[in-house]
């Protein structure tokens with residue numbers, strides 16, 4: 001049972017973190033429970049991580065959210081990993097428990113909560129395409145299988161990373177890889193998840209229209225400007241629904257908050273506020 005830790009410090013670590021919405025989200029959750037939360041942002045270089053984590057714990061640090069590019073880097077710094085962090089081979093939540101850091105991963109459960117509870121999507125028996133095989137894809141793949149999808153096809157530009165991901169899932173009956181250059185030969189999917197980082201770079205994401213039908217739900221794990229290109233593709237391909245990663249961001253934060261505070265926040269009002277902010281910034285859903 002998680003324990004409420006009223007005087008502890010919390011933070012998000014990554015590089016960069018200047019635009020991270022995590023402090024806003026966690027402070028809004030804390031307000032709902034009248035908790036005076038101390039939650040900051042910390043940009044770190046990889047070689048600073050071990051010492052910084054030790055100092056943060058010594059100064060009363062109780063929990064950290066871990067964002068890009070350190071979700072895998074922090075694994076050796078954990079004494080313990082939860083089962084879901086082990087399966088995802090990535091950590092987005094650190095809790096300081098009994099003198100050591102425990103690593104957990106709430107990204108997968110956050111995605112499923114957003115799709116099922118907020119958007120009312122039935123994931124059972126869905127034929128699913130996962131684009132990408134980096135940290136983000138590792139984080140959500142086990143949770144998608146647990147949610148009951150029928151098939152998980154993983155496609156990545158570099159095929160060996162897709163093979164690694166599917167090997168780690170140990171579900172040969174449902175999860176398999178296909179080559180990126182064969183994307184136009186795979187038929188259409190009920191669910192297409194963009195877990196590539198293409199939207200954050202300049203290279204662009206080129207996808208065939210035939211992957212989608214009028215029943216397809218297209219989901220980008222990114223939000224804001226990073227999600228514009230995939231969302232434009234999904235609309236032009238005639239997808240039934242196009243969802244970005246803002247809801248998942250709020251839901252994974254809610255799960256971390258619960259781990260640390262032992263109480264569940266209401267996510268809808270926080271999501272609505274952030275959505276208005278993203279729309280105001282010009283990156284419209």
Ligand code: ATR
Pocket residue numbers: 068131132133134135136137156157158161195196197198201203204205206
């Ligand atoms: P993250 O933690 O966000 O997943 P990552 O581990 O660097 O970041 O992984 C980025 C993913 O996006 C990879 O699957 C990458 O493909 P490669 O493994 O072939 O590099 C994918 N990716 C990035 N840019 C892409 C592009 N323009 N088209 C297709 N895939 C892309």
